[in-house]
Amino acid sequence: MANRDRVTVVGIPARDEARTVGLVASAADAGLHRASPDGVNVVVLAENGSTDGTVERFAETPLRARGEVVSSPGVGTGKGTNVFAVMDRALELAADRVLLLDADVRSAEPEWVERLADAVAGAEPVLAVPAYRRDRYEANTTNHLASPLLAAVYGVHVQQPIGGEFAFNRAFLERSRGWPRPESASLYGIDVWLTANALREHVRVVEVPLGRKLHNSPFPKILRLPQQVLDSLFHVVLRTDRVRPAGPGGAGGRSAVDGTSVRQDPEVVSRVSASVVRYLEAHREDVRRLFPSAEGVRSAPWGLRVTSEVWPHVLADALAAVAAGLFEPARDHLVALYVNRVLTFWEEIDGLAGSEVDRLLDRQAAATVRAVRDRGVVLGGGGAGPGRFDVRHWAGFNGEPVTPRCSGALFRA
Incomplete structure (x- = not known):
């Protein structure tokens, strides 16, 4: 042409x-x-x-x-x-x-x-x-x-x-x-x-x-953007034949972190943290049941300290729940845990060079691949996600900011 x-x-x-x-x-x-x-x-x-x-x-x-x-x-x-x-x-x-x-x-x-x-x-x-x-x-x-x-x-x-x-x-x-x-x-x-x-x-x-x-x-969209992303991703995952083996080369070293950075507005962070605390308290037992890998996570000033060691197993829990037909609770509870992961990550990278942050993220991705493989998540069962998507999911949890208080016993009996 x-x-x-x-x-x-x-x-x-x-x-x-x-x-x-x-x-x-x-x-x-x-x-x-x-x-x-x-x-x-x-x-x-x-x-x-x-x-x-x-x-x-x-x-x-x-x-x-x-x-x-x-x-x-x-x-x-x-x-x-x-x-x-x-x-x-x-x-x-x-x-x-x-x-x-x-x-x-x-x-x-x-x-x-x-x-x-x-x-x-x-x-x-x-x-x-x-x-x-x-x-x-x-x-x-x-x-x-x-x-x-x-x-x-x-x-x-x-x-x-x-x-x-x-x-x-x-x-x-x-x-x-x-x-x-x-x-x-x-x-x-x-x-x-x-x-x-x-x-x-x-x-x-x-x-x-x-x-x-x-x-x-x-960041101000952190309670709705990831839920929409997860919903679309899980719909596609359910149409996938199987968990596929890692391709050649593995994670490959990324170079994604810029040298310049600006911290998020602390007032917005506080408001988001408080909303997530209220959500986790309202769904405590269901979160514990779907995310056994979060058992024993400790408290943090923002709520829960979800570390880079724990997070890959939490993601494996989510995929296992989706494969088992628990699409909506896996999606929605994961958003709450994800916010805690983000705030923990910010603490983890404090003082690190950009290349060190890149390597941490590469290790986290590689550990997620291993966690899902070791869990033996089975796809291709013909399941389907929900036909409707409710954008009002966090309604009722977005009130006035309060001091986040989330006990480390949230996931323990």
């Missing part, structure tokens, strides 16, 4: 990102011009209910590519709604390559588009995912949930499986049309839905180095 006939689409999923959407669109446009100067290039803003001028800022941004806006209602929609809208528009345009750039990124560069576009050239289905450096206090859902769980189930270590800056070709786009879409995939579960399905179907996944990523901190 001549270069002038190639159609490349960059999709920017957004909701209320007026401050940064113009910068992202400009980087996308410049990158498209470099990657495909004679092709048909389209930048699609997919937004759902923006009220801050996001659409107007995008429309005001000068583009050499064709600019389009696809809008969805705000109620009951999320990031995945916007990504699916980009994918649908790409199919209508008969796009050869589709790239996704998060709208809140402050470090997007034209080179990102070039590298991602080059990575998905060819006729066979391929998914390109980012590999970049992040603030050590960010990427928590990636580091402690998505990456180790995918490694444990599929035997492949993906450094940034929910990074947002993705790319895929037409063959991948066509393949994805047949994948079931749980409701959470229309929310923040979309990224892991793409990556996990690619691994499940043995589609080639390419990691593309993108340097440093700067964007708005996702």
